[in-house]
Amino acid sequence: MKTMEFLKSVTSKKALETINAFPVAPEKETVGIEDALNRVLAGDIVAHEDIPPFSRSLVDGYAVLVKDIQGAKETNPSLLTVTGQVRVGEASETMVEDGNSVMISTGAMLPDSADGVVMEEHVRRLKDEIEVTKPVHRGENICFRGEDIKEGDHVLNVGIKISPFDLGILAALGISNINVFKRTRIAIISSGDEVVDINETPPPGRIRDINRYTVSNILKKEGAQCDFLGITRDAIPDITASFEAAREYDMILVSGGSSKGERDLVVEVIKALGGEILFHGINIKPGKPAIFGKLWGKPVFGLPGHPVSCIMVTIRYVLPLLKRLKGETRTGEITVRGTLSTNIPSSYGIEEYVRVAIRNTGDGCFITPIFAKSSVISSLSQASGYIIAPEGVEGYEKGEEVEAYLF
């Protein structure tokens, strides 16, 4: 049957393989450390110096030679002469000789010869002497030069998304200009004769543009720069003009086209412009009528019109490609395991994404499906994630342990 043709969809696995094989070549730029949070590192960072650059005391106390206070105790303290003091921020110029000690603050530079620091609490201060009431082992209360980072250490790898902690490492090394991959620029087009801008009152038969906001913000959260190129009517010239306006972007997303006729127009325009359709339809629910192609060497997605379908395709198929486009290599998804609180029916032969609520209680983690049609956007606000019922599974039973992916 002619109408069945678009149902020749690929499996989820095949779709992801196709997406992951799409050639990408992210460009680089330099940003200041103030603007580097969540950007993707474009080159490995190798330490050019030791951190800390000198051995430091971790406590307020006295720098000593460990051998001098072996066996020290409350009833039989070791007596040491105090020959000086190192304050925080000062260069230490004194040495600790046999039988001597140097007063030292937390963070201050350890005198060269010292090999332990006694905490102030384990010392009785006399005039120019101290009684040490507890021994320390070699290196106790010291952070040695290079103990955090050693010169030559490979501290950060290309492809990581820069975290506040990574920025701490870069700051420690004095790296204030950072080589990152450029932000991915994505063109967002809404299509459909029924779609109106949210500032308009939709006349009968028409609805407001939802997908523009959900899709662009899912991608924005992942660091993409999304530009909205407008709502296009279901006509070849209109869709063609929208694509032409998107020519300079790194990726093009067209949402809408719920009906077969509308989808066919998008396919037709991609081909007419010299592009190629890589798949048309994925064997998933919701989200089946997704299109993926290549136009002017750039990836193009045709996203389903129903809001929930559109979101699920964005999360499962567009985001992995965005990660590659922005040069990110760490791809771990966060999942939680929990006990299913009701049965989940699912269709054999199709991969289903079931939105779920996740509830942590004293008795463990409980996962409850939220059943709603793919057009019902309000169902997503209550969901904190989704579970995947793969093609070969006919559903899950109450009480089973399942794995949920977090939104």
Place this chain on the structure above:
Amino acid sequence: MKTMEFLKSVTSKKALETINAFPVAPEKETVGIEDALNRVLAGDIVAHEDIPPFSRSLVDGYAVLVKDIQGAKETNPSLLTVTGQVRVGEASETMVEDGNSVMISTGAMLPDSADGVVMEEHVRRLKDEIEVTKPVHRGENICFRGEDIKEGDHVLNVGIKISPFDLGILAALGISNINVFKRTRIAIISSGDEVVDINETPPPGRIRDINRYTVSNILKKEGAQCDFLGITRDAIPDITASFEAAREYDMILVSGGSSKGERDLVVEVIKALGGEILFHGINIKPGKPAIFGKLWGKPVFGLPGHPVSCIMVTIRYVLPLLKRLKGETRTGEITVRGTLSTNIPSSYGIEEYVRVAIRNTGDGCFITPIFAKSSVISSLSQASGYIIAPEGVEGYEKGEEVEAYLF
């Protein structure tokens, strides 16, 4: 002993109670929907209309009266006359009368009288008639008016952090200007005679300012606007001047002051400016020397100088207050449960935060502690979270199930 005084620290529970009792009064402002991602909603959203605003077909097919096709099957199809068509975006003006049907596209407006839609795949189209080969139940393949959102529904609550899905709901309702709480403005001060700007080469005994970058980016990730007010020397006039410059901010954070003398200066200045110390020291590791006070009605934190201590206090104690300052009420932390892969020793009587690596394998989730001194920032880059060993626990054993908080 005088030097023991600062050790009279509060428990973690008491510290959080004090922080949670701090009075806050977040202010409101209006932002456009384009800028609303991750902002905190300042008022409940109640739907002023039904979504969808009309009943819609979920498939390409024929709108029918369900009673007309009861018992339809491949070998005994029901014959219906096709009296019209509703395209997507059009107002439906036809009715479906007994024995009739109307051709309809996905997303198109359902004719008033129709109560089911037959998918195109279950229909044989003749000239002006169709043979329906499968019955539908009432409401099948329809998304009814108000099925997503009903007029009067309470769709979003004050205090939520606005997600891409929430933006979809706001878009569906045509709400393009959104009432949110103002961003929290935080002043960040680094203190310490040993601290130099990262663009300087630290002379012997000095180190670069790390905390400025870790702290401000942890808070920035949570939507705060952080301004760095500079590095202040360990002297009353310098610290006083820094506080004065921070007077107009919603919260003041001073990092550094690792040694007792430095911390005392911060306490002294807060008091001298008319402020109040609410606690000085928390019974935790790392992070013990944390200070919390009130100055000019605003919260002030003195954060420990060691980078890891500073980060842990920011995450465990500053972030909960930031959530309240920015009006956020949904406070669920994401945790994962997993099996401990080595023993974790911890001290009885102190709450310990142990950084961990989390690894999901086919055999389940494994949690491995990363042991490092509180001055070792590089240890955090490998950690994906931390576990809490409470005061009353002396450690955990390999193989135990533990709960990890994600960074």
